[in-house]
Amino acid sequence: AQSVTQLDSQVPVFEEAPVELRCNYSSSVSVYLFWYVQYPNQGLQLLLKYLSGSTLVKGINGFEAEFNKSQTSFHLRKPSVHISDTAEYFCAVTYTGTASKLTFGTGTRLQVTL
Amino acid sequence: GAGVSQSPRYKVAKRGQDVALRCDPISGHVSLFWYQQALGQGPEFLTYFQNEAQLDKSGLPSDRFFAERPEGSVSTLKIQRTQQEDSAVYLCASSSGPTGSSGNTIYFGEGSWLTVV
Known part of the structure; x- marks a missing residue:
């Protein structure tokens, strides 16, 4: 069964500092990978997705992620965070070639302070 | 509206009560998903x-x-005879096609927050 590991439950960072949120997945087959953001009392919003092609994916709000097949990782990065980036971030995976549901990690709380 | 709409947004149910949560997907979306999100x-x-x-109720x-x-x-x-462990946010999502076949984006609603007391 596929699984997603987000090792960091919380990441505190100062405004304008860079940040990396880690995501590792377990799968022996081809996958699609996603990052979603969840603001308080809101639903999930797609930040970016990797389907195929270039391993560096750019998303909304200045975020990007790099797919590393050998390390089965899909880490999310932003060179300079803003207070408004404070939210919960979820990494998710789904198998290619299926109808498929997303399998989510447990989330990483990004807390940006002045 | 243009997004996935869910109702009610908040529901408090007494243990043993039946509840029904509604989801209105994005117009024309073929695929519809339900997810459960427990606190944290x-x-x-x-x-x-x-x-x-x-197709899948696993x-x-x-x-x-x-x-x-x-x-x-x-x-x-629908959740019958609710129990305290059913307390969670129930998220509905939709997409224009099967996600796995082409990586179609899944769009989520804001969720229905269920508290069973």
């Missing part, structure tokens, strides 16, 4: 519809949970 956790898959057909935790989408549009998630 990531969403967990409950069930999947393609049009009116329920995530439903018990036979007290039932979902339907009779006309291939609006969906209802």
Whole structure:
């Protein structure tokens, strides 16, 4: 069964500092990978997705992620965070070639302070 | 509206009560998903519809949970004889096609917050 590991439950960072949120997945087959953001009392919003092609994916709000097949990782990065980036971030995976549901990690709380 | 709409947003149910949660997907979206998100956790898959057909219900935790989408549009998630462990946010999501076949984006609603007391 596929699984997603987000090792960091919380990441505190100062405004304008860079940040990396880690995501590792377990799968022996081809996958699609996603990052979603969840603001308080809101639903999930797609930040970016990797389907195929270039391993560096750019998303909304200045975020990007790099797919590393050998390390089965899909880490999310932003060179300079803003207070408004404070939210919960979820990494998710789904198998290619299926109808498929997303399998989510447990989330990483990004807390940006002045 | 243009997004996935869910109602009610908040529901408090007494233990043993039946509840029904409604989802209005994005117009024209073929695929519809229900997820359960417990406090401090990531969403967990409950069930999947393609049009009116329920193709995967492997995530439903018990036979007290039932979902339907009779006309291939609006969906209802019903929980019978609610228990405290059912307290969670229930997220509905939709996409224009099967996610795995082409990486179609899944769009989520804001969720229905269920508290069982």
